Amino acid sequence: MVEVEWWKLHWATWDLRGVILFSLFLQTILIYLAPLRKRVSTAWLTTPLWLAYLLADMTAIYGVGLISKSQGETTRGPFANPRYPTLLAFWAPFLLVHLGGPDTITAFALEDNELWLRHSFGLVSQGLFVAYAFFQSFPNHKFWLPTLLIFVSGVIKYTERTRAFYLASSRKFKASLLAKPDPGPNYVKLMDEMKSNPRLKKIEWAPESTRVIRSRIEEDSKKLPDLKVVQVAHQYFSVFNGLIAGSIFSFRERNLTRDFFLKRTARDAFKVVEVELNFFYEILYTKAKVVHGMVGYLLRILSSCLNFATIVIFYFIDKKEFEKFDVGISYSLLLGAIALDLTAWVMILHSDWIVVTLTKSNNPNWFIEILKRLLKVEKGRPKTPGKPRCFSLGIMKIIRRRWSKSVxxxxxxxxxxxxxxxxxxxxxxxxxxxxxxxxxxxxxxxxxxxxLRNLIFKELKMKSELADTLEIAKEIFLARGDWILKFxxxxxxxxxxxxxxxxxxxxxxxxxxxxxxxxxxxxxxVNDGGNPMNLATxxxxxxxxxxxxxxxxxxxxxxxxxxxxxxxxxxxxxxxxxxxxxxxxxxxxxxxxxxxxxxEEKICSLGISNFGKCFCGNVSDCCNxxxxxxxxxxxxxxxxxxxxxxxxxxxxxxxxxxxxxxxxxxxxxxxxxxxxxxxxxxxxxxxxxxxxxxxLCYAACHCKANTHVAQLNKGGQLLTLVWLLMAHLGLGDHFQIREGHARAKLIVKK
Known part of the structure; x- marks a missing residue:
C-alpha cells in the first residue's frame, strides 16, 4: 500500500513538471505561428494553431490546480518533502503569465471576443488560486520576492488579454464609435426669437464646405512609398473602422476617400486596403489596441523589467538544497518568459502601429528621433525579392505579406x-x-x-467616376451584372x-x-466588323x-x-x-x-488521383x-x-x-x-x-461586415478587399451624401 502511494506521488510530481513545460511550449507555438494565420489560408496551419490555442488555457489552469493539490499532499502526507512547496509556489505565477497569452493572438475566432466576461472571472479566480499557492508555502518560502514579481507580471499580462477581449467585443466596439450626442440647434429658442422679432422671416441652411477636407488629402498620382501607404491606411482605418459596426458615413467621408483612391493605381489602392485590413485584424484578434498606447507601453516596460529583475534575484539565491532538474525547470520558465517578452518587443517595434506613432507627431522629441533612426521608419521596409531562390527567401516573402494573396x-x-x-x-x-x-x-x-487586381480596380474605378450622384451610386450598388450589360x-x-x-x-x-x-x-x-487587321494587331x-x-x-x-x-x-x-x-x-x-x-473510380490512366499527385507520394520533378x-x-x-x-x-x-x-x-x-x-x-x-x-462586387456589398472580418484570421478573402475598396470609392450603402447635413450652420436672414 505504501509502495502504491509512493508511485502516485512520483507520478503526480512528473505530471506537474510535464504540464509546466508543455504550457511553455504552447506559448512558443502561439507567438510564432499565430501571425501566419492572416497570411496563409490552409488547414495545415489553422488546425494545429486551433489545438494549441485551446490547450494553452486548459494546460495552464490544470497546472495551477495540480500545484495547489501537490502542495497540500507534500506538506501533510507521509512522504512530505519541504523542498517541493517552495519551487511549486515559484512556478505557479508563470502559469498566470501563460494565461495572459502572447500579443499575437487573443481571439482565435471573432466569437471569442464575446466571452470577455468569462475571461474576467478567470482572471480573478486564477489569480486567487495562484495567490493561495503562494501563501500556502509560508513561512519556508525563500523565493517570495521573485515569486511576487512574476505574479505582478502575470496579472498585467492576463489583464491585457481580458481588456483586449472586452474592447473587441461587438457591444463595446460599437459603443466606442458613437459620437458625442448632438441635440442640434435650439429650436425652442429660435422660434421664440422669430415670434418676438417680426423682422426675422426666413431660415436657411448654409451648405457645408468640403474645401478643408479636400486640401488635406490632396495628393499627386505618383507611386506611394511604403511609409506613406501605412500612414494613409491608418488614417482611413481611423475614419472607416465603423464599417464593422454598420455605421453610416456622410458625404464628407465619401469625398475624403473617393478623391484619393481615384488618383491611385491598382497597386497602390490594393496595398492601402491590405494594410488597412491588417489594422482591422490586429484590433480584433490581437492585443494591439491594448499594447499600442502610452499606458500599454508603460505596462509592457514594467512587465519586462519585472521579468529581468526576477531572473537576477533568482540567480543570486542559494539553490544547493534543491534538485538540479527542478532548478533547470525554473530557469527554463524564466528564460522562456524573457525570450517571449523580447520577441513581443521586436514585433511591437516592427509593427505598423509603431510607424504611425513615431511619424504622426508634429513636434517629435529626441527620443522619438532616435527610435525613428534605429528602426529606419522613414526609409520604409526592405523590398521582398520577386522570385525566391531559396527556402528562407520564400519564408520571408510569406512573412511580409498581409494576406494570403490567393483565391x-x-x-x-x-x-x-x-x-x-x-x-x-x-x-x-x-x-x-x-x-x-x-x-x-x-x-x-x-x-x-x-x-486580376488590375481588372477589378479598373472596373471599380470606372463605376466610381460615374457615381457622382446618390441615385447612380445606388443603381451600381444594386446591380449584379445587368448594369454592365446595359452599359x-x-x-x-x-x-x-x-x-x-x-x-x-x-x-x-x-x-x-x-x-x-x-x-x-x-x-x-479576330476581326472587328469585318475589317482586316495586320498580324501585330x-x-x-x-x-x-x-x-x-x-x-x-x-x-x-x-x-x-x-x-x-x-x-x-x-x-x-x-x-x-x-x-x-x-x-x-x-x-x-x-x-x-x-x-x-x-x-466512377476518379483515377485516370496516368495513375494520378484528383489531388494532382502521384501515388508514390514524391514531390520531385518526375511527379511534377x-x-x-x-x-x-x-x-x-x-x-x-x-x-x-x-x-x-x-x-x-x-x-x-x-x-x-x-x-x-x-x-x-x-x-x-x-x-x-x-x-x-x-x-x-x-x-x-x-x-x-x-x-463579385454585388456579393461583396451584400456580405455582412462581421462575416468579412471573420475571414481575416484565415488568410483573408478577395471578397473582403473588394468590399473595403468599394467603400473607399463611394460605392455602397454606407453613405448619406445629401447636402444639408445636420452639422451645417443655421443662417437666419432679417
Missing amino acids: SAYNLLNCCMHPRAKWLEATIDIFGLTNMLDGMEYVETVKFTTD ESRKDLRRWIKEVDFDESLILWHIATDLCYYTNEVNEN MNSFSEDIKDYCKLSKLLSDYMLYLLIMQSTMLSDVAGIGQTRFRDTCAKAKRFFREKEIMK KCSSKWEKEQDKLQKQACEAILAVDTSVEPFAVKRDRSKSVLFDACMLAKELKTLERWSMWEIISKVWVEL
Missing part, C-alpha cells in the same frame, strides 16, 4: 466528372466529413495575379441576370463560362482574349467556391443555391455517365511532369464534356420539360453559352469578365 477555385463540371464512389460518399457523410473532404479534393488554391448595349443577355435569382445567375454564368472557355478557339482570326487581340479568358475562369470558380464552400459569406443573397447546385450536379453526372465521360500530363488530360476531358453539353438541342426551354421538379440549370447555362458564342471572341470575353467583376 480558392471550385469547379462544378470538374466535381461532376470525378465523383466519389457511392459507398465512399455514404461513409463520409455519416461522419459529416463531406464538406471538409470536398475542400481538400476539389478546391484549388490559385495565386492572386496582377492582371455595353447587350440588353438581350440581361434576362439571364434580371429574371433569375442571384444564386441561379451565378451558377448559370459559371457553367456558361466553362462551356465557352473549353471550346474557345484561341487561334481564331491580331496577336495583340489574341493575347487580350487569353487574359480575359483566364481571369473570367478564375473569378467564375472563385464565386462558386464562395457560394458552396463559404456559404456564410453569401448568406443574404445565396437563396437556394445549395439545392440548385446539387440538382445541377445530379443532372450533369447523369449526362456524363450516359456519354461515358466521367469515371506527371502532374502536368494530368492537367492536360483534365483539359481534354473538360473540353470533351463541354462539347457534349453544347451539342444538346436546346430549342425548347428546359423549364418547359422539368418545371419546378428540379432546380437544375445545366441546359439553361448551355443556352446562355450559345448566345455568348454568337458574339465576337473579343467582345464575348470582355463582357463575361465584366459580368463576373460585377457579380
